[in-house]
Amino acid sequence: MYVVPAKAGIHPQFTILDPGFRRDDSCSPVFGGEGQGEGATRNAAKRGHEAGQLITSSHNLAMALLAPSGADPAARVLVAGRALRAFVDGYIAVLLPAYLLALGLQTWAVGVLSTATLLGSAGATLAVGAWGHRFRSRSLLLAAALLMAGTGVAFASFVNFWPLLLVAFVGTLNPGSGDVSVFLPLEHSRLAAAAQGPTRTTLFARYSLLASLSAAFGALAAGVPAWLVAHSRLNELGALRCMFVGYAMVGLALFVLYRRLPQVTSGASAAPSAPLGESRAVVIKLAALFAVDSFAGGLVVNSLMALWLMQRFGLAPGETGVLFFATGLLAAASMWAAPWVARRIGLLNTMVFTHIPANVCLVLAALAPSLPLALALLLVRSALSQMDVPTRSAFVMSVVTPQERAAAASLTAVPRSLASAISPSLGGALFAAGFLAAPLVASGMLKIAYDITLWFACRDHDLDAS
Numbered sequence: 001m002y003v004v005p006a007k008a009g010i011h012p013q014f015t016i017l018d019p020g021f022r023r024d025d026s027c028s029p030v031f032g033g034e035g036q037g038e039g040a041t042r043n044a045a046k047r048g049h050e051a052g053q054l055i056t057s058s059h060n061l062a063m064a065l066l067a068p069s070g071a072d073p074a075a076r077v078l079v080a081g082r083a084l085r086a087f088v089d090g091y092i093a094v095l096l097p098a099y100l101l102a103l104g105l106q107t108w109a110v111g112v113l114s115t116a117t118l119l120g121s122a123g124a125t126l127a128v129g130a131w132g133h134r135f136r137s138r139s140l141l142l143a144a145a146l147l148m149a150g151t152g153v154a155f156a157s158f159v160n161f162w163p164l165l166l167v168a169f170v171g172t173l174n175p176g177s178g179d180v181s182v183f184l185p186l187e188h189s190r191l192a193a194a195a196q197g198p199t200r201t202t203l204f205a206r207y208s209l210l211a212s213l214s215a216a217f218g219a220l221a222a223g224v225p226a227w228l229v230a231h232s233r234l235n236e237l238g239a240l241r242c243m244f245v246g247y248a249m250v251g252l253a254l255f256v257l258y259r260r261l262p263q264v265t266s267g268a269s270a271a272p273s274a275p276l277g278e279s280r281a282v283v284i285k286l287a288a289l290f291a292v293d294s295f296a297g298g299l300v301v302n303s304l305m306a307l308w309l310m311q312r313f314g315l316a317p318g319e320t321g322v323l324f325f326a327t328g329l330l331a332a333a334s335m336w337a338a339p340w341v342a343r344r345i346g347l348l349n350t351m352v353f354t355h356i357p358a359n360v361c362l363v364l365a366a367l368a369p370s371l372p373l374a375l376a377l378l379l380v381r382s383a384l385s386q387m388d389v390p391t392r393s394a395f396v397m398s399v400v401t402p403q404e405r406a407a408a409a410s411l412t413a414v415p416r417s418l419a420s421a422i423s424p425s426l427g428g429a430l431f432a433a434g435f436l437a438a439p440l441v442a443s444g445m446l447k448i449a450y451d452i453t454l455w456f457a458c459r460d461h462d463l464d465a466s
Helices: 033-066 073-100 108-132 137-157 161-170 183-194 198-233 237-256 279-298 302-313 316-347 347-353 355-366 370-386 388-398 402-432 436-459
Strands: 002-004 015-017
Touching: 002 015, 002 073, 002 279, 033 073, 073 108, 073 183, 073 198, 073 237, 073 302, 073 316, 108 161, 108 183, 108 402, 137 161, 137 183, 137 237, 183 198, 183 388, 183 402, 198 237, 198 316, 198 388, 279 388, 279 402, 279 436, 302 316, 302 402, 316 347, 316 370, 316 388, 347 355, 347 388, 347 436, 355 370, 355 436, 388 402, 402 436
Parallel strands: none
Antiparallel strands: none
């Protein structure tokens, strides 16, 4: 030990120091000195500045991911909201069959409840198309967010089939990987107004891409109930109910998020909403074609695919979630590549000639004799099957006038919802009867027929129009 005099102005007595204590430690009030103190202040300020720059860069990167340059900044709210909904939809689609079976319901109930959710979404979407132009889109989105919260609470609370059927019809539950909810036409009409030309296609691709990525991580979260059962006092049913509570909480988060949207009324908008007029013919033709595709897709919605994997190969919900995570990542990659491919071979060729091989893989997966082969075919299918999603959405918005966009989004979404609402019951009935491969084969063949018909029907249209 040794002593040194304290610096003047600090303390009028000696300070005892340990020999190992560093004399140049700028944090010490005894040896800091004015120069060292100023240096420490400068270093702290520099570190704070660097941290601020890192936060700013991260924020700018996040904003760039949510919307491309040239798009209205308000579009970021819609893209973020879609990503949140996709996350909970991702695990709900995987866990819904397990939850209903845990409640003591039969296999056919999975298909019936899936049908009810899609029929309810179709009705709500039709109402938006018919009367939504009378209301502010922001208000409708806020109401839909509250409905989503109520749906999660109700599903976590009810145990009998009929109350669950009513909630499935009225609420926002989504049994598949795509979005056919009441949110869809409201968000699409605002996204279409947020960008023009190629930027609009890129914006829709970003919207679909982040939704697919979020759904993939949501599917991975399907393993959370098993973790809760292993590390808490919850049983399987209680753990599954917690996931529906999480769904409700995301609905409340969306309510807060949508409040950040600018308030745009029809009267104040540069392009006020209106019913379909001059674009009615082309929209009806596209709606009919999309309905065929959606009917086929309804045979293999994620909840039924999860059921098929459980019954055909004995996969647990957590294992199915891992598969859906991988397929979601591949689907997201395909959406990211879709604008690049479309610029080189055209929108129509992208929609058709990536879809056909994907559906061939679906048919082959249904007939695969082993789990590894079936999984490989499903992964290849996912890498190709979603390239038509952003291009299709951008095309529908580009062939109609700005005033007709909300109505066009609704009119093309409603037949899709109705068509896809019928087929899950059929798929569930076929599974219950023991025909496990039939829904997948039928889906793949119908989708191939849709692709060929779409190409012949639309090859004379300028699908690259902005």
